[in-house]
Amino acid sequence: MELTFLGTSSGAPTMQRNVTGLVLRRGATWDLFDCGEATQHQILRTSLSISKLRRVFISHLHGDHCFGLFGLLGSRSMDGCTEPLTVFGPKGLKPMVETVLELSDTHLNFPLEIRELSEHGERLVEDSSRLGGETIDALPLSHRVTSFGWHIVEADRPGVLDAAAARAAGVPEGPLFGALQRGEAVEVDGGWKVQPKDVLGPTRRGRRLVIGGDNNAPSALFERTGGADLAVHEATFTESVLAKMPNDRGHSTAARVAHAATTHGVRSLVLTHFSARYGAKGSSGQSIDEVRDEARQHFAGPLHLAEDFDRVVVATDGSMVTS
Amino acid sequence: MELTFLGTSSGAPTMQRNVTGLVLRRGATWDLFDCGEATQHQILRTSLSISKLRRVFISHLHGDHCFGLFGLLGSRSMDGCTEPLTVFGPKGLKPMVETVLELSDTHLNFPLEIRELSEHGERLVEDSSRLGGETIDALPLSHRVTSFGWHIVEADRPGVLDAAAARAAGVPEGPLFGALQRGEAVEVDGGWKVQPKDVLGPTRRGRRLVIGGDNNAPSALFERTGGADLAVHEATFTESVLAKMPNDRGHSTAARVAHAATTHGVRSLVLTHFSARYGAKGSSGQSIDEVRDEARQHFAGPLHLAEDFDRVVVATDGSMVTS
Numbered sequence: 001m002e003l004t005f006l007g008t009s010s011g012a013p014t015m016q017r018n019v020t021g022l023v024l025r026r027g028a029t030w031d032l033f034d035c036g037e038a039t040q041h042q043i044l045r046t047s048l049s050i051s052k053l054r055r056v057f058i059s060h061l062h063g064d065h066c067f068g069l070f071g072l073l074g075s076r077s078m079d080g081c082t083e084p085l086t087v088f089g090p091k092g093l094k095p096m097v098e099t100v101l102e103l104s105d106t107h108l109n110f111p112l113e114i115r116e117l118s119e120h121g122e123r124l125v126e127d128s129s130r131l132g133g134e135t136i137d138a139l140p141l142s143h144r145v146t147s148f149g150w151h152i153v154e155a156d157r158p159g160v161l162d163a164a165a166a167r168a169a170g171v172p173e174g175p176l177f178g179a180l181q182r183g184e185a186v187e188v189d190g191g192w193k194v195q196p197k198d199v200l201g202p203t204r205r206g207r208r209l210v211i212g213g214d215n216n217a218p219s220a221l222f223e224r225t226g227g228a229d230l231a232v233h234e235a236t237f238t239e240s241v242l243a244k245m246p247n248d249r250g251h252s253t254a255a256r257v258a259h260a261a262t263t264h265g266v267r268s269l270v271l272t273h274f275s276a277r278y279g280a281k282g283s284s285g286q287s288i289d290e291v292r293d294e295a296r297q298h299f300a301g302p303l304h305l306a307e308d309f310d311r312v313v314v315a316t317d318g319s320m321v322t323s
Numbered sequence: 324m325e326l327t328f329l330g331t332s333s334g335a336p337t338m339q340r341n342v343t344g345l346v347l348r349r350g351a352t353w354d355l356f357d358c359g360e361a362t363q364h365q366i367l368r369t370s371l372s373i374s375k376l377r378r379v380f381i382s383h384l385h386g387d388h389c390f391g392l393f394g395l396l397g398s399r400s401m402d403g404c405t406e407p408l409t410v411f412g413p414k415g416l417k418p419m420v421e422t423v424l425e426l427s428d429t430h431l432n433f434p435l436e437i438r439e440l441s442e443h444g445e446r447l448v449e450d451s452s453r454l455g456g457e458t459i460d461a462l463p464l465s466h467r468v469t470s471f472g473w474h475i476v477e478a479d480r481p482g483v484l485d486a487a488a489a490r491a492a493g494v495p496e497g498p499l500f501g502a503l504q505r506g507e508a509v510e511v512d513g514g515w516k517v518q519p520k521d522v523l524g525p526t527r528r529g530r531r532l533v534i535g536g537d538n539n540a541p542s543a544l545f546e547r548t549g550g551a552d553l554a555v556h557e558a559t560f561t562e563s564v565l566a567k568m569p570n571d572r573g574h575s576t577a578a579r580v581a582h583a584a585t586t587h588g589v590r591s592l593v594l595t596h597f598s599a600r601y602g603a604k605g606s607s608g609q610s611i612d613e614v615r616d617e618a619r620q621h622f623a624g625p626l627h628l629a630e631d632f633d634r635v636v637v638a639t640d641g642s643m644v645t646s
């Protein structure tokens with residue numbers, strides 16, 4: 001599970017940060033979470049192939065989260081890709097995309113499915129029965145318009161094979177070891193059946209990932225997805241900035257996200273979607289370190305503030321590795 | 324008259340070239356011709372202020388010429404700009420922009436006028452009577468969809484004042500010299516009227532600029548705008564590439580644009596909107612020098628192949644200055 005941040009700015013692009021786009025890669029193909037303007041330009045600057053994109057998840061229809069979709073679709077088609085693409089998002093996504101494609105005379109050479117989701121959220125993928133499968137839920141957030149967070153839960157994996165126990169049960173090393181590790185019963189000489197539960201350690205829990213959209217109620221999201229290995233959440237403001245604003249415009253502060261993550265047992269936290277006032281190091285605006293410091297006061301676990309092109313891996317044991 | 328090229332690639336962005344966007348600046352405010360995706364990102368990398376943008380001219384509705392408009396409008400508003408903006412373009416532009424703004428809950432803090440043009444072209448601006456005024460015509464081109472070129476003609480300026488002749492006519496140096504230079508009659512001691520025609524050299528022709536959209540009939544455009552000081556035109560392909568294609572997809576080759584420019588007396592020629600196969604120097608694709616060489620065989624005058632962020636000035640005498 002590798003995340004690549006394509007855009008980490010809220011509202012409008014800056015010289016250092018594009019608007020929102022986040023890649024999740026698990027093998028040869030990849031998914032995209034939000035698609036702000038110039039997401040396809042950012043992809044050009046990675047090793048990702050646009051033809052390996054299979055699903056797009058649009059959290060909400062504000063422009064900084066979806067205006068890159070039209071050009072991305074056109075370029076994926078011009079690239080010669082004929083593989084189907086599914087786009088999930090709130091009501092309104094379908095007429096928006098269809099109107100733009102039609103009026104711009106854009107003809108796609110691949111099947112495009114646009115799935116508009118219930119505002120109450122719904123299960124999009126349920127494939128947890130097989131090894132390597134996963135479930136994906138869209139969860140409703142609290143924002144100025146309908147907005148979703150995404151909960152991705154891998155299927156649990158069988159425990160580690162106890163080789164000594166397997167040998168003692170008469171299983172020869174080789175393919176039968178592999179079958180047991182995959183959770184299958186095997187037959188040994190003499191006709192005995194060896195069950196996986198007899199030779200495997202405790203079931204290993206699949207990784208749990210939360211990717212939030214724009215949201216001013218992180219606690220409600222983390223309550224529903226409690227115990228996530230890693231959560232990516234917007235931290236548009238800090239408390240000191242919010243104190244001078246008439247309202248939160250449907251966004252979170254670093255403190256509130258960090259506090260919610262601690263309360264609900266999030267193991268590792270990645271913050272993104274920063275107001276443009278938090279400049280890169282050395283710029284004239286407020287420092288991004290203010291966001292980091294505020295979050296750190298409320299969250300003691302592994303914490304990362306995303307920059308464009310950062311890669312964050314959720315390791316097999318659920319821990320966060322940044323590069 | 325200063326042009327800044329924000330994007331010079333056709334169809335899709337490349338690492339070196341964005342899709343189409345061209346700035347024309349004449350004083351404090353500026354106009355934009357086409358607005359491909361990430362035009363606002365390119366503007367960030369110039370000294371231009373988005374709040375000084377007054378008019379946008381969209382040649383046609385293919386995505387690489389207009390998908391940057393939605394985000395640009397939103398950012399201009401978020402920037403606090405309340406000055407009106409007019410967008411000219413083909414039929415379909417208004418429902419496209421309005422649908423996207425409405426579904427994305429984008430509220431503009433400035434008055435936006437979208438003017439859909441007759442497919443036969445029309446005069447958009449007629450202001451040639453006053454000094455410093457200009458006329459702008461939208462001219463229909465030949466492409467797969469309705470596409471326009473833009474003909475910008477400055478008002479003619481009075482000839483240069485012959486100071487000796489003015490003195491001999493009894494005009495004292497000072498404000499009356501200025502009035503004569505502006506083309507106004509003045510009264511001198513004794514009640515005599517001195518007419519501008521008596522003391523001015525021949526009228527100086529205003530600059531004539533042609534900015535083409537996608538078009539496979541450059542000759543028809545240059546015939547209507549004959550004698551332009553400078554023409555900007557797409558040269559998507561070269562003849563050798565076109566020979567291997569089933570059809571021209573509504574685009575021009577370098578040879579055809581250059582030949583048409585020579586035939587119809589274009590003084591300086593700028594080519595842009597190159598197929599991605601013509602890479603930057605040193606890349607693995609075909610060289611952009613192939614485009615240059617082909618154009619040069621048919622056009623002997625000042626020739627420029629645009630790169631992103633190139634600035635091209637049309638000097639007072641109509642000549643091209645590149646930087």
